[in-house]
Amino acid sequence: MDSLDRYVFRTSFNSFLVILIGLTAVIWVTQILRQIDLITSQGQTVLVFFSITSLIIPGLMLVLAPIAMLIAVLYTLSRLNNDSELVVMSAAGISPRRLFRPFLALAAVVSIFVLFIGAYLAPRLQRELVEQLTKARADLVANIVRPGTFATIESGLTFHVREKHSDSEFSGILIDDARKANERTTVIAEQGNILQSKLGTFLVMSDGWVQRRRAADRDPTLVQFDRYAFDLSPYTIAGRITYGLREKYLWELVNPDPNDKLLKTAGAQFRAEMHDRLVAPFYPFAFVVVAFAALCIPRTTRQGGLISIVFVGVGVFALRIFGFFCTAIGQSAPILLYAVYPALALATALGAIAIYKGVGLDLDSKIDLAGLSSRWFGRFAKFAKLAPR
Secondary structure (H helix, E strand, O other), X not given: OOHHHHHHHXXXXXXXXXXXXXHHHHHHHHHHHHHOHHHHOOOOOHHHHHHHHHXXXXXXXXXXXXXXXXXXXXXXXXXXXXXXXXXXXXHOOOOHHHHHHHHHHHHHHHHHHHHHHHHHHHHHHHHHHHHHHHHHHHOHHHHHOOEOOEEEEEOOEEEEEEEEOOOOEEEEXXXXXXXXXXXXXXXXXXXXXXXXXXXXXXXXXXXXXXXXXXXXXXXXXXXXXXEEEEEOHHHOHHHHOOOOHHHOOHHHHHOOOXXXXXXXXXXXXXXXXXXXXXXHHHHHXXXXXXXXXXXXXXXXXXXXXXXXXXXXXXXXXXXXXXHHHHHHHOOOOHXXXXXXXXXXXXXXXXXXXXXXXXOOOOHHHHOOHHHHHHHHHHHHHHHHHHOOO
């Protein structure tokens, strides 16, 4: 890289970082509101809340990084043009394909960044997120079972204890289980202990009553017990952690275990996730080629480049939406999973040809926006004069 490449690359890369951080922060705030129940109902601290929700940031960057790079490229080219630097470079004999080198380097950096996130970092942190959320929601003793409060473990299951003597000993226990539509069970016990064994984790209660009321019965049944065990295994970490497709590394998607349950039960989603990860690193190259081809030609202050920027925005938006469409519909029509590859290749090839020939896509010189607006305004004014009063 010479001084020109370093200057352009530094400008675009710094812009990319600022935009990526800003976009990620905004989307992150909207996403963490879904986990606000960690504080309101699960009794977690603010520190734990932010440490858990921050694990979704790489997953957001996987989608936002190409968009942030596109905005950074548009900003850099607009700045170079507004400061007349593009004119000076063109007068000095620097061709568009020569100027394209630092932007291509930026696309390569972003592509490697996206590949690393999609292949390893996002699945790794997603697994950590699942484990942390499971731990936070399954820690009955430390966070959910609090003396004097009614805590809902899941829909239809409520716990209450009068006193907590230790991490595993309670008194004054009430459990209301309405998870079954046609049956409701209420357990009241004087004492209770949490015991762990090879069979699982149980809350063993003593000296209490069990009331069962079935929808088909007129009266509830009431049974007194000396010892009664309630299974807590589904609410422990070992019993609740399950990894989905988002938690799988790229190599696990490309070369899956034949005995993988997800592969057997959700093979279509499995393929869609694999192709979505594989195609992600190609978006930065397509975006930067399209953006550069549209804005690499020097423009006058009057032209401004608005039409070209709008063209880039619409084209890139359509390309990305087409990718989402292929991933979603490809679950039922697998052939569409392969359609995104030629679409990206075609957009990249057309832009690369324009850059190589040094012509660019100078839409602002071909479409006189000011003249078009003036003509339409004149027609509107003429129509207004002819309209009956």
